[in-house]
Amino acid sequence: MSRTDAPGTDGTDAMGSDMTGTTAPGTTTDAGAPTLTPEDVRRVGEPLDGRVPEVPAEQAWDDRRLHYDLVAPANRRKFTVIVVGTGLAGSGAAAALGELGYQVECFTIHDAPRRAHSVAAQGGINAARARKVDNDSVHRFVKDTVKGGDFRGREADAYRLAQESVRVIDHMNAIGAPFAREYGGRLATRSFGGVQVSRTYYTRGQTGQQLQVAGANALLRQVARGTVTLHTRQEMLDLIVADGRAQGIVVRDLVTGEVRAVTAHAVVLATGGYGNIYCKSTLAKNSNATAAWRAHRRGAHFANPAFIQFHPTALPLMSEWQSKTILMSESLRNDGRIWVPARAGDDRAPADIPEDERDYYLERRYPTYGNLTPRDVASRAARERIDAGHGVGPLRNAVYLDFADAVARLGRETVVSRYSNLFHMYEQATGDDPLRTPMRIAPGAHFAMGGLWSDYDLMTSVPGLFVGGEVGWGYHGANRLGANSLLSACVDGWFTLPYAVPGYLAPLLGSHVLPPDHEAVLDALEAVRARTQRLLRNDGTQGPDRFHRRLGEILYRCAGVTRTPEGLAQGIAEIRALREEFWRDVRVLGEGSALNQELERAGRVADYLEMAELLCVDGLDRDESCGAHFRADHQTPDGEALRDDTTWCRVSAWESPAPDAPDQRFVRHDEPLTFQAVPLQTRNYA
Numbered sequence: 001m002s003r004t005d006a007p008g009t010d011g012t013d014a015m016g017s018d019m020t021g022t023t024a025p026g027t028t029t030d031a032g033a034p035t036l037t038p039e040d041v042r043r044v045g046e047p048l049d050g051r052v053p054e055v056p057a058e059q060a061w062d063d064r065r066l067h068y069d070l071v072a073p074a075n076r077r078k079f080t081v082i083v084v085g086t087g088l089a090g091s092g093a094a095a096a097l098g099e100l101g102y103q104v105e106c107f108t109i110h111d112a113p114r115r116a117h118s119v120a121a122q123g124g125i126n127a128a129r130a131r132k133v134d135n136d137s138v139h140r141f142v143k144d145t146v147k148g149g150d151f152r153g154r155e156a157d158a159y160r161l162a163q164e165s166v167r168v169i170d171h172m173n174a175i176g177a178p179f180a181r182e183y184g185g186r187l188a189t190r191s192f193g194g195v196q197v198s199r200t201y202y203t204r205g206q207t208g209q210q211l212q213v214a215g216a217n218a219l220l221r222q223v224a225r226g227t228v229t230l231h232t233r234q235e236m237l238d239l240i241v242a243d244g245r246a247q248g249i250v251v252r253d254l255v256t257g258e259v260r261a262v263t264a265h266a267v268v269l270a271t272g273g274y275g276n277i278y279c280k281s282t283l284a285k286n287s288n289a290t291a292a293w294r295a296h297r298r299g300a301h302f303a304n305p306a307f308i309q310f311h312p313t314a315l316p317l318m319s320e321w322q323s324k325t326i327l328m329s330e331s332l333r334n335d336g337r338i339w340v341p342a343r344a345g346d347d348r349a350p351a352d353i354p355e356d357e358r359d360y361y362l363e364r365r366y367p368t369y370g371n372l373t374p375r376d377v378a379s380r381a382a383r384e385r386i387d388a389g390h391g392v393g394p395l396r397n398a399v400y401l402d403f404a405d406a407v408a409r410l411g412r413e414t415v416v417s418r419y420s421n422l423f424h425m426y427e428q429a430t431g432d433d434p435l436r437t438p439m440r441i442a443p444g445a446h447f448a449m450g451g452l453w454s455d456y457d458l459m460t461s462v463p464g465l466f467v468g469g470e471v472g473w474g475y476h477g478a479n480r481l482g483a484n485s486l487l488s489a490c491v492d493g494w495f496t497l498p499y500a501v502p503g504y505l506a507p508l509l510g511s512h513v514l515p516p517d518h519e520a521v522l523d524a525l526e527a528v529r530a531r532t533q534r535l536l537r538n539d540g541t542q543g544p545d546r547f548h549r550r551l552g553e554i555l556y557r558c559a560g561v562t563r564t565p566e567g568l569a570q571g572i573a574e575i576r577a578l579r580e581e582f583w584r585d586v587r588v589l590g591e592g593s594a595l596n597q598e599l600e601r602a603g604r605v606a607d608y609l610e611m612a613e614l615l616c617v618d619g620l621d622r623d624e625s626c627g628a629h630f631r632a633d634h635q636t637p638d639g640e641a642l643r644d645d646t647t648w649c650r651v652s653a654w655e656s657p658a659p660d661a662p663d664q665r666f667v668r669h670d671e672p673l674t675f676q677a678v679p680l681q682t683r684n685y686a
């Protein structure tokens with residue numbers, strides 16, 4: 001089947017019950033399920049080399065740093081570097097490169113750098129400093145991360161993350177992040193899922209906010225010094241590639257509508273994750289995948305797009321018209337206990353259900369880790385209980401997170417002091433006081449482990465195009481451990497890109513940025529203008545948000561917590577049909593020459609509609625279960641993920657076919673994964 005002759009969908013806007021995930025994956029809406037095989041939708045291309053130094057994993061970063069070429073201080077101002085994004089990764093990279101003396105052009109869709117989505121992070125940031133006497137270490141951090149990711153990330157990248165984590169906390173503290181402290185003045189820590197030590201640094205439930213403010217201020221300091229030029233309310237809509245190198249971007253001014261090209265010696269994308277492709281996700285509505293997807297269409301391979309994390313402590317959906325889900329931080333699982341009524345269909349109020357009629361299912365199934373099992377395991381277990389009829393709340397689509405024991409043990413004051421802003425947020429969202437009646441939580445689309453493929457130097461398959469933070473793929477494998485993402489964004493921004501980018505630039509000394517009349521610049525500008533006009537001139541009847549909701553419903557149903565080959569094939573067919581309908585019937589009101597948020601959303605939804613197909617193709621192709629990619633046809637008798645290390649111990653890095661290519665199948669490039677320090681083993685949290 002080609003990518004364009006897919007069967008139609010019945011067109012229902014099936015939000016409600018399907019969004020709770022209670023419909024079995026693979027359920028068809030058309031007569032007859034599509035029978036796609038992986039070979040129908042992809043072919044295999046050349047293998048990829050991650051260019052990891054050929055030394056033991058723990059020595060790789062020292063070795064690579066030693067071998068990077070340097071740029072002399074007086075020559076740095078001769079190079080221009082574009083940084084797209086001002087989140088933790090982007091602000092760190094731009095500030096550090098500016099401090100070093102490079103000319104940095106920094107772009108954000110927001111009106112101020114501190115509004116980047118990192119500001120929303122709640123729970124904390126990990127560091128392997130082993131300040132508690134609980135037997136933590138750099139090696140244990142690597143072990144937890146590699147194992148937590150179910151052996152589908154790069155081990156050497158995890159080592160770099162662990163090694164640099166040791167200085168991240170002091171650095172962020174020095175530039176203004178006020179971490180929580182114990183009574184004696186030492187920095188406080190707590191635990192997150194998938195670990196048995198206490199390595200998470202935090203500022204109450206506002207860790208992201210404090211880190212982001214510190215990072216944004218460091219960026220603004222460089223703006224004041226003149227090394228960084230900040231461009232707010234500018235959206236990158238294309239990448240300029242000339243002579244096989246990334247040499248600029250095309251941006252649209254979101255206020256005036258002006259479209260222009262900016263050229264440079266290198267481009268860094270730090271544009272965040274694509275979880276919003278599911279429409280109802282824990283991300284801010286403005287977070288989007290357009291920069292990454294446009295770079296992909298210009299040649300940057302996309303790694304493991306099916307690796308999406310469903311966070312177990314999101315709030316359940318209450319209404320089909322809800323625009324997003326809200327996250328309750330994983331830190332709550334330190335003190336909250338998760339349970340459901342032991343009897344299916346029990347609709348008594350929680351206080352009326354006696355202790356022996358409750359099922360603390362995580363503690364029962366995973367006594368070693370209990371409520372702090374990794375997110376993929378906790379989400380799957382919740383989904384299983386909900387689907388088995390034990391769900392609670394008006395839509396029976398949630399489980400309880402209960403603080404009664406913690407209050408009895410620690411006292412209300414202590415519990416409130418740890419989580420007060422989260423409790424407040426919950427009460428604002430639901431009207432319930434979580435200290436009187438247990439919170440109701442459910443799995444929700446959250447973090448993207450997949451992203452633009454990059455080598456060990458964070459350089460994509462397009463030379464000169466680098467990634468930092470959630471837009472990349474490297475560290476987290478098939479399941480990210482809580483509090484490792486703020487860390488990876490900081491490590492990329494402050495401590496990896498400032499070495500790797502100069503290493504790329506050094507041999508380019510004396511070269512000039514592309515002139516504005518270069519063919520590649522004009523071509524990219526024209527592509528953006530044509531696409532914008534096509535959206536504005538389409539004589540359709542449905543707004544872009546309607547398509548986004550329908551796409552999210554398809555993805556939750558066909559590529560959710562549990563997947564089947566039939567469901568994924570069905571998803572591909574429905575997405576193709578929805579994309580065709582989008583371009584036939586989307587209606588974008590307003591003009592291109594002024595602020596037009598509907599136009600912004602339409603462009604992003606158009607990209608999601610392309611990317612979603614690849615997400616399902618990747619899920620169909622990866623014929624195993626690993627981490628958050630749980631295929632019902634690959635599970636142990638206990639319902640745990642069953643990996644296939646013989647065939648799938650590798651990264652799938654995808655290339656999309658050109659629109660006019662005779663073969664419309666996606667091309668999969670493989671990077672084999674090897675593990676030295678943490679030998680391959682079956683995950684066991686029981």
Ligand SMILES: Cc1cc2nc3c(=O)[nH]c(=O)nc-3n(C[C@H](O)[C@H](O)[C@H](O)COP(=O)(O)OP(=O)(O)OC[C@H]3O[C@@H](n4cnc5c(N)ncnc54)[C@H](O)[C@@H]3O)c2cc1C
Pocket residue numbers: 084085086087088089090107108109110113115116117118119120121122123124125126207208234235236237270271272273282283284287288290291327329446447468469470471482483484485486487489
């Ligand atoms: C609710 C929530 C809570 C979380 N809590 C934690 C936590 O406690 N600990 C943890 O480790 N992780 C947490 N995470 C994950 C973590 O916050 C993110 O993975 C991380 O902050 C991403 O940082 P980033 O710098 O990669 O991207 P972001 O912070 O998302 O920044 C993206 C930047 O790119 C810009 N941008 C995007 N597209 C374009 C474009 N086309 N053109 C121009 N600019 C563009 C945006 O304006 C923004 O400046 C949480 C995530 C969520 C959703």
